Amino acid sequence: MTEAQPTRLWGGRFADGPSDAMAALSRSVHFDWRLAPYDIEQTQAHAKVLHAANLLTTQELDQVTKALTELNLEVRSGAVVPDVQDEDVHTAIERNLMLKLGELGGKLRAGRSRNDQVSTDFRLYLRDQVRYIAHDVIELQEAFLVQAKAHVHTTSPGFTHLQHAQPVSFGHELAKHVHALGRDLERLADWDKRSARSPLGAGALAGSSLGLNPQSVAKDLGFDEALANSIDAVSDRDWVAEFLFVAAMIGVHLSRIGEEVILMTSREFQWAQLDDAWSTGSSIMPQKKNPDVAELARGKSGRLIGNLTGLLATLKGLPFAYNRDLQEDKEPVFDTVEQLLLVLPAMTGMIQTLKFNTELMAKSAPEGFALATDIAEWLVREGVAFRIAHEVAGACVQRAESQGIELWDLSDADLVEISPHLKPAVRSVLSVEGSLNSRDAFGGTAPVRVTEQLKALDAMIAVERKRWVS
Numbered sequence: 001m002t003e004a005q006p007t008r009l010w011g012g013r014f015a016d017g018p019s020d021a022m023a024a025l026s027r028s029v030h031f032d033w034r035l036a037p038y039d040i041e042q043t044q045a046h047a048k049v050l051h052a053a054n055l056l057t058t059q060e061l062d063q064v065t066k067a068l069t070e071l072n073l074e075v076r077s078g079a080v081v082p083d084v085q086d087e088d089v090h091t092a093i094e095r096n097l098m099l100k101l102g103e104l105g106g107k108l109r110a111g112r113s114r115n116d117q118v119s120t121d122f123r124l125y126l127r128d129q130v131r132y133i134a135h136d137v138i139e140l141q142e143a144f145l146v147q148a149k150a151h152v153h154t155t156s157p158g159f160t161h162l163q164h165a166q167p168v169s170f171g172h173e174l175a176k177h178v179h180a181l182g183r184d185l186e187r188l189a190d191w192d193k194r195s196a197r198s199p200l201g202a203g204a205l206a207g208s209s210l211g212l213n214p215q216s217v218a219k220d221l222g223f224d225e226a227l228a229n230s231i232d233a234v235s236d237r238d239w240v241a242e243f244l245f246v247a248a249m250i251g252v253h254l255s256r257i258g259e260e261v262i263l264m265t266s267r268e269f270q271w272a273q274l275d276d277a278w279s280t281g282s283s284i285m286p287q288k289k290n291p292d293v294a295e296l297a298r299g300k301s302g303r304l305i306g307n308l309t310g311l312l313a314t315l316k317g318l319p320f321a322y323n324r325d326l327q328e329d330k331e332p333v334f335d336t337v338e339q340l341l342l343v344l345p346a347m348t349g350m351i352q353t354l355k356f357n358t359e360l361m362a363k364s365a366p367e368g369f370a371l372a373t374d375i376a377e378w379l380v381r382e383g384v385a386f387r388i389a390h391e392v393a394g395a396c397v398q399r400a401e402s403q404g405i406e407l408w409d410l411s412d413a414d415l416v417e418i419s420p421h422l423k424p425a426v427r428s429v430l431s432v433e434g435s436l437n438s439r440d441a442f443g444g445t446a447p448v449r450v451t452e453q454l455k456a457l458d459a460m461i462a463v464e465r466k467r468w469v470s
Contacts, residue, residue, distance in 0.1 A: 028327055029082040031334065032089045036075045038124040039093045039117065042200055044068045045220040046112055049201075053211040055111075060104055067100040089121070090114050111212045113204040115234040115322040120200040122330065124221065126243060127195055129337045134188050134468035136344035137250065141178045141461055143351040145454065148174040152450050155432045156271070156361035157370060164368030167432045168445040170361060171454065178457050180253045185464050187246045195239040198223040202233035205321045234322045237315055240329050244308040247336045251301035254347055258294035261350065265291050271361055275353035278346070293343075293350045300339050307332035365432045369397045371407050374429040374438065375422075384421050392419040 018026065044065065051061040071093070074080040086092035097105035151170040158168035198221055201207065201214030207230040214226035227233035264271040274289055282288035314328050372393045379389035395418045400407050408430040415422035428434055440446035443453070 023087070026087055028088045028330070029086045029092055031331055032118075033082050033092065034334065035089045035118075035121040035125055035330075036093060037072060038121040038128075039089050040068050040072045040075065041124060042117065042120045042217075042221060043093065043097075043108055045217045046200065047108060048220060049212045049217050050108070050110060050210075052213060052216065053111075055210060056107065060107070063101060063104060064097075064108065067097055067105070070100065071096055088114070088118075090117050111203065111208040111210045112200065113202075113234075115204050116199045116202040118326075119234060119236070120198060120221070122333075123195055123199070123223075123239065126240075126333060126337075127192060127222075129341075130188055130192060130243070131468055133247070133250075133337070133340050133344070134185055134464070136341065136348070137181050137185055137188075138461060138464050138468065140344055140348045140351065141181045141457075141464075143348045144174050144177045144181075145457055145461065147351065147354065147356075148172075148178070148450075148457075149454055151356065151358070152447050152454070154356070154358045154361060155365040155436065157365050157367070158445070164364075164370050166370050166373055166445075167365040167435050169436060169447055169450045170356070170358070171447075172445040172450045175450065175453055175457060177253070177257055178461075180256075181250075182457075182460055182464070184246065184250045184253060185468070187249065189467065191239065191242050191246055193224075194242070196222075196224040198226045199233035199236070201226055202230035205231050205234050231321050235318070235320045235326075237311070237326060237329050240333060241308065241311055241315065244304070244311055244332065244336060247340060248301070248304045248308045250340060251297075251304035254297040254343060255301035257347065257351075258291075258297040261294040261354070262291050262298075264354075264356075265289075265294075271357055273355045273357070274350065275355070278350040278353055291350075293346045297343050297347055300343055303339060304336050307336045362432070366406065366408075366435075369400065369407055371430055371432075371435055372397050374435045375407065375426060377438070378426050378429045379421055382421060382423075389421075392421065395419070396422075 047056060047061055047064045047068075050056045051058065056064065071080065074096075080096055082089070082092040083095065086095060094105060094109065097108065099105075148171040151174060152172075154170040155167050156170040156173060157164045158166050158173065198214065198218035200217050200221070201212055207214075218224070218226040227236070261272065261274075263269055265274050274291055276289075278293050280290045280292045282290065311329060311332050314325055318325055375396055376386065376389040376393040379392060380386050384392070396407055396410060396415070399414055399418060400410055403409075408427065410418075412424055415424075415426065429438060437446050437448075440449055442449065
C-alpha cells in the first residue's frame with residue numbers, strides 16, 4: 001500500500017495553501033461523506049468510459065475495479081473515514097484510492113470535475129432516498145386504509161370552518177388522507193423522471209475533449225440519459241428545490257393529519273384514544289396522555305418548509321454554471337430526508353393503533369342542524385328553486401334553534417307553517433342514514449360509494465408499491 005498525503009484537488013497555480021479559516025469554511029466532508037458510496041459508484045462508471053476511450057488499459061481498469069470494490073466495503077463498514085484535512089468527499093475518496101493504487105488513482109480525475117461529480121453523487125443519493133420515503137408514505141396510506149375499511153358504516157360529523165357541516169361516513173373522512181398522500185407519491189414519481197438525467201461528463205462546465213461518452217455513463221449509473229447542456233448540468237438545482245417542495249408538501253399533509261388527531265383525542269372531542277406506545281405523559285401531571293407524535297409532525301413541517309425556502313433564497317441570485325454557494329444545497333436535503341424517515345413511521349404507528357369512539361361520533365353526527373342541506377336538496381327534488389329551498393331550510397333551523405330542538409323534532413304543523421312545500425315526506429332525509437345514502441354521486445359519502453372508493457385506493461396502493469418497493 002502506497003503512502004499518500006492528504007489530497008487537494010486543486011492548487012497547482014497557488015504558491016501556498018489556504019489559511020486555516022479559509023480551509024475550515026471550504027470544508028464539507030463532515031456532512032457530504034454520506035455521498036461516499038455514490039462517489040465510488042460514479043467513479044467506477046467513469047473508469048469504464050475512460051477505458052472505452054483508451055485512457056485506461058484493461059489491466060488498469062481491473063485494478064481500479066478491485067480497489068473501488070474494496071473501498072466501498074471499507075466505507076460502508078466504517079473502516080474508512082475521512083481525514084481531518086480532506087476538503088470534501090471527492091478528496092477523501094481520491095486520497096484513499098491513491099493509497100491503494102498510487103498514481104493510477106490520480107488518472108481517474110481525467111475528464112471530470114467536482115462540479116459534475118457532486119451533482120451526480122447527489123442525484124444518485126436522493127433518488128435512493130426517495131424510494132425509502134415513498135415506501136414510508138405507502139405504509140401510512142395503508143394504515144389509513146385499514147382504519148377506513150373498518151369504519152365505512154360509522155357516521156360522524158363532517159366539518160367546514162371547524163363547525164358541524166354535514167354527516168359523513170367516517171371511512172370517507174379517513175380515506176381523504178390516502179388521496180392526499182397519493183398525490184405526494186405522484187409528485188415524487190414526476191420528480192424522479194426529471195431527476196433521472198446524469199450530469200457526469202459535463203466537467204467543470206464545458207464538457208470534455210477526451211472522447212468520453214456521457215450517455216454511456218448515464219445508463220451505467222441507472223439514469224435515463226445525460227443532460228444535454230454541460231453548463232446547465234453543473235448548475236441545475238431545480239431537482240433539489242423540487243424535492244424539497246414535495247417533501248414540504250408531505251410535511252404539510254402530516255401536519256394537517258396531526259392537527260386532526262390532536263383535536264380528536266382532546267377531552268373536548270373524545271373521538272379517539274391514543275395507544276400508550278404512541279403517546280407520552282407529563283413530568284408533573286400524572287393524568288396526562290399527550291399526542292406528541294402528532295405535535296412533532298406538526299412542528300417538523302415548519303422545518304421542512306424552512307429547508308425549501310432557504311435553498312430557494314440561495315439559488316435566486318446565482319448566475320448559471322457552478323458557484324460555490326451550491327455547497328449549501330446538501331444540508332437542507334439531508335435534514336429533510338432524515339426528518340421524513342423519522343416522522344413517517346411514527347405517524348403510521350399512531351394511526352394504526354388509534355381507537356375510535358364510534359358511538360359518540362354517531363351521536364354527534366346530526367347535531368348542529370347538520371341535516372339542513374338535506375331539507376334544501378329534498379325541496380329541489382320536489383321542484384323548488386334552490387334559492388327558495390335554501391331560505392326554507394334556514395327558516396327550519398331558526399325555528400328549531402328558537403325551540404331548543406333538532407330539525408327532526410319539528411312537528412308537521414311547524415313544517416307546513418314554515419313553508420307549504422314541506423310535506424311529511426321530508427322526514428325521509430331527516431336521519432343520518434338517509435342523508436348518507438342520498439349522497440351517492442361519484443366521490444360522495446354514501447357507504448356504497450365509499451366502499452367503491454376504498455377498492456380503488458387498494459388498487460392505487462398496489463400500483464405504487466410496484467413502482468417504489470423492489
